[in-house]
Amino acid sequence: MDFGLDRETEGLRERVRAFLEEAVIPKEKEAATRIDQLEAIARALQEEAKARRLFLPQMPRELGGLGLSWVQLAVVLEEAGRSLLGPRALNAAAPDEGNMHLLDKVASPEQRTRYLYPLAAGEVRSGFAMTEPMGAGADPTLLKTRAKRKGRGFVLEGRKWFTTGADGAAFFIVLARAEEGPTLFLVDRDAPGLKLLRSIPTMDHWTVGGHGELLLEGCEVEEKAVLGEVGKGxxxxxxxxxxxxxxxxxxxxxxxxxxxxxxxxxxxxxxxxxxxxxxxxxxxxxxxxxxxxxxxxxxxxxxxxxxxxxxxxxxxxxxxxxxxxxxxxxxxxxxxxxxxxxxxxxxxxxxxxxxxxxxxxxxxxxxxxxxxxxxxxxxxxxxxxx
Structure with missing residues (x-):
């Protein structure tokens, strides 16, 4: 392994640091005193990141990203992480960053158009709903949320919590147990039967959308909502x-x-x-x-x-x-x-x-x-x- 950075990566690191010093860090005090404006501040910084050609470092060029290697990404995200606003400004913050990687690997062409492309463009946010109260979390085998077949679709029943970014998310990737085994589903925020019960008060305040508790009660989704294959969640x-x-x-x-x-x-x-x-x-x-x-x-x-x-x-x-x-x-x-x-x-x-x-x-x-x-x-x- 070569521990040296090539000229491209070194230059990119310097550009990210300049972006942080000139645009991102000056916004920290405003964000600290107006935490309710965190998303608006982040969106404005995303536009600046696009103008500086620093947006979406973790995704391939065909999705509008920078097409970086993982080692290059390590350098860029460390620099961006010098401010809590930095990763969000690059559209490389959790949970969206992880959801993009998953969608890029597994999503169908239709799912890519409907979910991945808007997410990669920074037009929407998402959530990953796996953790449950007294259920799945550090031990995912405790998964209690159920997916029962109904006609050509499924009905989801269960409760999720600590779903990061829940308030304001356009869709969720939901883990539920179908008859064939644990399965991932793409569920729109406005899907009937999906309810955001609350944003959980926590010690950390700088996560856009907070950490939400979701109720899935008679939440019907079509077969095409399955992400990947049934049973491979x-x-x-x-x-x-x-x-x-x-x-x-x-x-x-x-x-x-x-x-x-x-x-x-x-x-x-x-x-x-x-x-x-x-x-x-x-x-x-x-x-x-x-x-x-x-x-x-x-x-x-x-x-x-x-x-x-x-x-x-x-x-x-x-x-x-x-x-x-x-x-x-x-x-x-x-x-x-x-x-x-x-x-x-x-x-x-x-x-x-x-x-x-x-x-x-x-x-x-x-x-x-x-x-x-x-x-x-x-x-x-x-x-x-x-």
């Missing part, structure tokens, strides 16, 4: 989730980088006990630990991205990266808050916002404990090799 969900876990790591790694930048800038000018904070060994240790962990996290992400570019599955690597990166990012932001003290817990700089937003990353897309168990089981029956 778990297989398709894994096809989506492994790369989606990795792109989560790419984006959140940018938050750790930005948090560290803010902490270092402060440490270099703030004086305490007769010298700058940067001259205190305790602060140097914290900065050193963060740099080492960011470096290790980046290498894990790049290695998994390299394997994807070779056409390999990354179930093991994605789980390892999800655990390590999510915990390293949390520690990096925590140290940055500690170094900046009162300023860090204020909202004069975004560290306290980062602190709230990154904590759920250790739970979303599978808690660390579940991934550790999976990694451990696989590791027990394989040799330690690259």
């Amino acid at each position: 778990f297989e398709y969900a894994e096809l989506r989730l492994d790369p989606a876990r990795l792109t989560h790591c790419m984006r959140w790694l940018g938050v750790a980088v930005r948090a560290t930048e803010l902490a270092q800038e402060y440490a270099l000018v703030r004086e305490s006990f007769g010298k700058r904070l940067a001259e205190h060994q305790g602060v140097q240790f914290m900065i050193a630990d963060t740099h080492m962990e960011i470096h290790a996290a980046r290498l894990m992400v790049w290695h998994a991205a390299w394997k994807l570019d070779r056409g390999e599955r990354i179930r093991h690597e994605a789980s390892m990266a999800k655990v390590f990166v999510s915990e390293a990012v949390n520690r990096a932001v925590d140290r940055a808050v500690q170094i900046t003290g009162g300023l860090g817990i204020s909202e004069d700089i975004p560290l306290s916002i980062f602190y709230r937003e990154v904590r759920p990353f250790r739970i979303y897309d599978g808690p660390s404990e579940v991934h550790r168990a999976s990694v451990g089981k696989r590791a027990l029956y394989r040799r330690l090799r690259p």
